[in-house]
Amino acid sequence: MxxxxxxxxxxxxxxxxxxxxxxxxxxxxxxxxxxxxxxxxxxxLFSNVSNFYPVEVDSYPIQFVHRYSYFNDYYNRIHITPSHIELGNIASEQTENVTVWNAYLVPKTLLSIDDIPDGINVAGQPNPPLNFTALQERAWDISILTDGPSSLDSALTWQFAEDAANLRITGTRIIAFAWLVDWSKPVKETLQWLTDILQSSTGHEQRRNLRLAPRISLEADLLLFDQERQFFDLAMLGWGAKTFAVPFWNQQQWLSTEHNAGALVVYCDTAHRNFRANRLAILRGESTLENETIEIESILNDRLILKRPLIQSWAKGTCLSPAATAQIESAPQLIKRSDRMMRTHVTLNITEAVDHAAALPELIYRDFPVLDQAPNESEDLTHSHERLLHLLDNSTGFALRTDTAKAAFQLYQYAWLLSGRQQQADLRALFYALRGSQKAIWLPTFSDDLTLKNIITANSQTIDVAWCGYTRFALNQLSRQDIQITLRNGTTLYRRITSATEVDTQIERLVVDSIFTDQINPSDVIRISFLSLCRLSNDAVEFEHINDSDGIAKCSVTWRGVREE
Structure with a gap:
């Protein structure tokens, strides 16, 4: 081996x-x-090794593709954070923090900060020229003051030798319209929609709403004296064409607790008031000069969460109102009562959308809701009709008028007397659902239009009423085909009249589209009213606030009949 x-x-x-x-x-x-x-x-055999580098070789070009990485995205440039500040409504001094980062791998020098407008202060670092080491970041405090142009849209530039960083600041400066309202006269609030109506010669309509939210205007009387009058006069002179923060006077309330400066919460009742996130509210003391405009971050049932802390402390009983930006429609006319006191009337147009819940009545008849709430008849209400008349007149002979629609379109005046925020909110929800003149609704006349003469037997479809000319004039006529029967037991019945005959000179017999399940005696009926399918005759709705929303308000509109079948 x-x-x-x-x-x-x-x-x-x-x-x-x-x-x-x-x-x-x-x-x-x-x-x-x-x-x-x-x-x-x-x-x-081991020996020492000599260094012969660099080694000379014959060079030749190599084709390649340069691949980018995050390094190319972030470095070798100047970064500013944030690059755009949207302030919204500027009602008080605001301070924002801005950082500038030298993302170069070598030092850079800030030469200047350019295009700083009036009303903006830049602080927090020494004045340029200012050296940035490689990859260094510096922070500045940007203070936006309430003094300055009404509309703010500025671009500040951090200028380096071969690079620059731009900061855009946008917003609207406003001051509070905190003058006290003279409640001896009502505060008027107008909601204005815009409906495009195309009407045929037969009266059929195509209606299209052109606004997502109504335009709102507020009208009020002011009683000004002493320092408040002086302030008003000068404010109208210097700020009259600019934007104000206007309180909704009808929705004011009084704080039940004290609030200290620096607080981020205001405890209040927010139900059925125009408090909205990212919108304004106004705290007002005993005089016009004691006020603070706050911006709302979010809303709970019993409090407002603020975007910025309170600047002042506010005692129990301070007036709090939701607010919106607005402009004065025209220069107010001052009525001089003495050298210290003046009276004026102002109209302010809200410049932002004020949304609200929309709700139609739940009762539906023939595919349309029914307004079954009786109107306020403390004042006289009018009722008329209009026709679509085509006039042919050559000025020499007799004029020829032709009723192209062959129908009378009813015009009803209707009024509300509202008590409390719930009723006012419900009516406002109705108008927001109708969207001005766009949508139609059934409206009873709330009048005794037909008088029941004989008993209506169970399972019958006929009604005997006192003769009134219905068979001769109103059968199959627009706004006279449907009826509302109001009974004393609280029941309300709705029927459509399909035919009618004159029994004799005292009675007319009407046939309706469905049977009556129970017997109805004439004594059981409060009234029988005609039903008309209507829309608002115009797009403007006006509230008269007698006092704040916990009190009384009035509203009056005119309804116009429409043809939908």
């Missing part, structure tokens, strides 16, 4: 011969453990 020279290494784990190696190694003769035995070959 041949003899083989070998070297068995020690195991790093067991510090001995590796047991995992095949047992065939044990068959070898003359084992040599570390250190190794003398090599059978000649020894390697």
């Amino acid at each position: 041949a003899n083989l020279n070998c070297l068995i290494l020690s195991s790093p784990l067991f510090n001995d011969k590796n047991p995992n190696i095949s047992l065939d190694l044990d068959q070898f003769i003359s084992e040599y453990w570390y250190p190794s035995h003398e090599s059978l070959v000649s020894e390697i």
Whole structure:
């Protein structure tokens, strides 16, 4: 057997011969453990190694594609954060923090900060020129003052030698219209929609609403004296064409607890008031000069969460009103009562959308809701009709008038007397659902239009009423086909008249579209009124607020009949 020279290494784990190696190694003769035995070959000669770099080679071009990474996205430029500040309504001094980062790998020098407009202060760092080390970030405080142009849209520039960072600031400066309202006369609130109405010669209409929200205007009388009169006169002179924060006077309330400066919460009743997130509210003290405009972050049932802390402390009993931005429609005319007191009337147009829940009556008759609430008849209400008359007149002969629609379109005046915020909110929801003149609704006349003469038997479809000329003049006429029967037990029935005959000179018999399930005696009926399918005759709705929303308000509209079948 041949003899083989070998070297068995020690195991790093067991510090001995590796047991995992095949047992065939044990068959070898003359084992040599570390250190190794003398090599059978000649020894390697070691010598010092010399450095011959760089090595000159023949260069040649290499085609390549440069791949970009996050380094190219962030470095070797100037960053500013944020780059756009949207302030919204500026009712008090605001301060924003802005950082500028030198993302170059070498130092850079800020040469100047350019285009700083009036009413904005930049502070927090030494004046330029200012050195930025490599990758250094610096912060500035941007203060936006209430003094300055009404509309703010400015671009500030941090100018470096070969680069620049731009900051855009937008917003609208406003001051509070905090003068006290003279409640001896009502505050008027007008909601104005815009409806495009295409009417055919037969009276059919296609109606399209052109506004997502109504335009709102407020009218009020002011009684001004002493310092408040002076302030009003000068404010109209310098700020009359600009934007004000106008309180909704009819929705004012008084704080039940004290609020300290720095608080971010105002405890109040928010139900059925125009408090909205990202909108304004006004706190007012005993005089016009004691006020603070606050911006709302969010709304809970019993509190407002503010975007910025209160600047002043406010005592219990402070007046709080939701507010909106507005502009004066025309320069107010001052009526001088004395050298210290003047009276004036102002009209302010709200410049932002004021949304509200929309709700139609739940009662539906023939696919349209029914307004079954009786109007306020403390004052006389008018009722008339109009026709679509085509006039042909050559000025020499007799004029020819043609009724193209062959129908009389009813005009009803309707009035509400509202008490409390719930009723006012419900009526406002109705108008928002109708969207001005766009949508139609059933409107009873709430008059005794037909008089029941005989008993209506159960399972019958006829009604005997006192003769009134219905068969001769009103059968199948617009706004005279449907009736509302109001019973003394609180039940209200709705029917459509399909035919009519004159029984004699005292009675007319009407046939309706469905049976009466129960017997009805003449004494059971309060009244039988005609139903008309109507829309608002115009897009303007006016509220007269006698006092705030916890009190009384009036509203009056005119309805116009429409043809939908």
